Amino acid sequence: MSDAQNDTSAHEPAEGPGPKEPNPAWERLPRWEQRFRAPRVSLPDWAQDAPDRSLFVSNATGTYELYTWDRASGKQRQVTDRPNGTTDGVLTPDGGSVWWFSDTDGDEFGVWMRQPFEGGADEPAAPGLGPSYPAGLAIGRDGTAVIGRSTDEDGTTIHVVRPGAGPVEIYRHRESAGVGDLSRDGTLIALEHTEHGDAMHSALRVVRPDGSTVAELDDTEGGTKELGLSVLGFAPVAGDTRLLVGHQRRGRWEPMIWDPVAGTQTDLPVELPGDVGAEWYPDASALLVEHSFEARSELWRYEPGAEGPVRVETPAGTVSGATARPDGSVEYLWSSAAEPPVVRSTTGAVVLDPPGAKAPASEPVRDAWVEGPGGRVHALVQTPAAGEGPFPTVFEIHGGPTWHDSDAFASGPAAWIDHGFAVVRVNYRGSTGYGRAWTDALKHRVGLIELEDIAAVRDWAVESGLADPARLVLAGGSWGGYLTLLGLGTQPDAWALGLAAVPVADYVTAYHDEMEALKAMDRTLLGGTPEEVPERFEASSPLTYVDAVRAPVYISAGVNDPRCPIRQVENYVDRLAARGAVHEVYRYDAGHGSLVVEERIKQVRLELDFALRHLGKGEVAGPAS
Incomplete structure (x- = not known):
């Protein structure tokens, strides 16, 4: 563990970055490890009636945990501390x-647990409600909470919990649903539901408590x-019943x-x-608009009744979250492929600067537009700063x-680029950000559709x-891991x-073992259950094609994963x-990924080592020179 991870200043009053003392141990680390180890912070959330009180996530101790931040005093405090x-x-x-x-591991x-902002013992936030998968949470000013729950036995249930009283169930359905928001006066609850059976397109219902x-x-x-429709939030003004909705x-x-x-x-x-998404300014006088287009994003301010929005200036890249403050300023989490994330403000200030060393920069992306069988496919390409192609190339496929x-x-x-690889990321059909038709194209021929787009970009590359062409790596996590295994079996000559x-x-075993909300999504994507449309599940399952796989395969899996459960992975491995x-x-002993920095570094190191050994490129790069 590096000195940066042992830095306890995350628990002390926030200070400006100031000069940093030289850290030889840090400097000896490879740059790719530095990027993982460098402390990060999320965009701070803040209390609606106490805006100086904020909550954020940081990996400053080596594990991603929750922290409070009192902006008035500058004091920060670690709230959670779990393995x-x-x-x-x-x-x-x-x-x-x-x-x-x-949850458990x-x-x-x-x-849900509850802890005082200033610190103290944890206690169950909703006694009487047993464990479940979360399905939304909204908390009112009088202490009333609306809690969404999902279990295999009950489907989705929603409960109202008032201070000093037990939970009262107000909603139950087998299909997926969730809590959207609670009005400022606590008299209206917005729900998203899929009672019609289409888990990709929610309907809305507003109910009383x-x-x-x-x-x-x-x-x-x-x-x-x-x-589809989505809940973006009730107007944050007393007596205002307007609900901001996405359509x-x-x-x-x-x-x-x-x-x-x-x-x-x-x-x-x-x-x-x-x-386009949006949220209210705190006084409901305007909307903060988040616009995502062709893998970049930007912010706008819109005042109802105006002819159009006004640009909120942010650097070119991606805004991963934004919030308007009571003084009218906007705080946002920004990064680009080349520059590490930072929480900025439209005042020009860095809002929250984590302690310790900073992550090294990486290489910028360039855009590639490739004609595919379903239309133009957008890919993001990064190459090493030195050398010329053709490069060994990793197709890093996103989840979702x-x-x-x-x-x-x-x-x-960035780790692959440091080791001399080009990296190509493909926004295949099914991806968001390119219109409803592009996202909704992913139906019935699940997996095979995405791989057609990936193949088109591979041929272009x-x-x-x-x-x-002799050193092409197909890689990804979650849905990207699924497409990797499916691609190795259906395109065995394409990947090294x-x-x-x-x-x-x-896919069949995954369906039966996964959490209930994902079962609903799979029924939507494939048009039914494995018993109702067995031919579709068979055509879309990597296990169907496992005997055709020729390339070396590396698989990592969390033994507690509720999304891609371990039993179905073992079935595939047994066949290999x-x-x-x-x-x-x-x-590894975790769920759908890990929040522990050392564990994540170990996983990347194992992937790098496996690839370099089998592609004849030697060992994982040592300490940075």
């Missing part, structure tokens, strides 16, 4: 308490249309204002080409699948001279090596072993 880390937490509106989710199944319905908004028309009526995500009490819907003239790679800092791809982290490997295929497996 496998903690990232899910929220402040009560008065800033008096921190609610945090307590990353299995995502647990209960007793569960009675106020209003419904369903753009799917009972599941006959693939149009897809024009083929992309856009905000509108819905008043479920008055029964009105107000379109907003935010004419931007990509997906409803996600997208962006021009944002990522330590994993080889033909353009970027990639060495495969690296799959926490993958779906045996039975035919003597070259493979290695690393199992």
Whole structure:
């Protein structure tokens, strides 16, 4: 463990960065390790009625945990301290308490705990509610909490918990649902649900705390249309019943204002080409608009009634989160592929500077647009600073699948670049950020569709001279790990090596073992259960093609993973072993990934070592010169 990880200044009053003392131990570390070890902080959340009280996540101790920050005094305090880390937490509106989710070793199944902001003993936040997967949380000013829960036995249930009283169930359904928001006065609860059976496109319902319905908004028309809605938040003003909602009526995500009490819907003239999200300014006088387009993002301010939004200046790259403060300033978490993340403010200040050494920069990305079978595919390409192609090339495939790679800092791809590899990241069909049709194209031929787009970009990379066709690595985690195993079996001549982290490997067994919300997603993607559409599950399962795999395979898996459970990974590994295929497996005691820095470094080192050995490039690079 480096000195930077042992730095305890994360618990002391915040100070400016100041000059740093030389740290020989840090300087001897390879640059790729420095990027993982360098302390980071998330965008601080703040209490609505006590804006000086904030909550953030940091890896300053070597494990990602929750921290409070009193902006008035500068004092920071570590809230959680668990072997496998903690990232899910929220402040009560008065800033008096921190609610945090307590699971077991990353299995995502647990209960909400509560701790005073100033410190003290943890206690169950909702006595009487047993462990579950979380399905949303909203906390009112009078201490009332609305808690969403998901279990295999009950589906989704939503409970109202008032101070001094036991939980009262107000909602139950087999399909996935969740808590969206609670109005400022606590009289309205916004829910997202998929009772129509389409887990990719939610409908909305606003209910009273007793569960009675106020209003419904369903753009799917009972599941006959693939149009989704999302809750962005109630207006943060007393007596204001307006709800900010995301919709897809024009083929992309856009905000509108819905008043479920008055029964009105107000379109907003935010004419931007990509997906648009928004949140209220604290006084509800304006909206902070987040615009994502072609793997970059930017911020705008929109005042209802104005002709259009006004740009909030941010550097080119990716804004991973933003919030408007009571003084009108905006704080945001920004990075680019080349520059590490930093929490900035429109005042020009760095909002929260973590202690210790800083992460080294990496290489910028360039865009590649490739014609694919379903339209133009966008890929992000990074190459080493020295040397010319063709390079050994890693196709680092993102998870989700409803996600997208962006021009944002990522330590994993940067590690490959340090070792002489080019890195290509493909926003295949199914990815977000390119319109509803692109995301929704991922149906029934699951996995095979994404691999068609990846193959088109692979052919371009080889033909353009970027990639060495004999040293192509297919890699990814979660859905990216799934596509890696599926690609090695369906495109066996295309790849020299495969690296799959926490993958779906045996789709049928994965379906039966995974958490309930993911079962609903799989039924949507494939059109039914394994018993109803067995041919689709078979066509989309890596296990179907395992005997065709020729390339060496490295697999890592968390033994407590509820998303890509370990049993289905073992089924795939057993098949590899039975035919003597070259493979290695690393199992670790956590869930769907790890929040422990040392563990993450170990996993990357194992992947690098496996690739370099089998591609004939030697060993993992030693300390930086």
